[in-house]
Amino acid sequence: MTAQRFSDFGIKSPSQVFTGDKVKIFRILNREIQVCDYRIEPSKYSEGGKCLYLQIDVEGVKSVVFTGSNHLIQQIEMVPKTGFPFNTTIIQEDQRFEFT
Numbered sequence: 001m002t003a004q005r006f007s008d009f010g011i012k013s014p015s016q017v018f019t020g021d022k023v024k025i026f027r028i029l030n031r032e033i034q035v036c037d038y039r040i041e042p043s044k045y046s047e048g049g050k051c052l053y054l055q056i057d058v059e060g061v062k063s064v065v066f067t068g069s070n071h072l073i074q075q076i077e078m079v080p081k082t083g084f085p086f087n088t089t090i091i092q093e094d095q096r097f098e099f100t
Helices: 070-077
Strands: 032-042 050-058 061-067 086-093 096-099
Touching (some): 070 096
Antiparallel strands (some): 032 086, 050 061, 086 096
């Protein structure tokens, strides 16, 4: 009897794997970016907080941005999955970041 292959089960990886180098949000502020995907996980640094992981493309280069910005989290949760990818600019308004 031939053993089955793992790929026969059709099991996908439970977490999204983003590609590219990690960049600080300040490096992409006020620049046109394309947001390809995102995920939200519990923050490792702020108890009870959340962390937003963005898979972005800037001029053909894929990168990953991490932020605990509640405002960005709230905004991106309103984007339907069919809306990805989308182009935007992240700006800093007072002490918060926002998509424009």
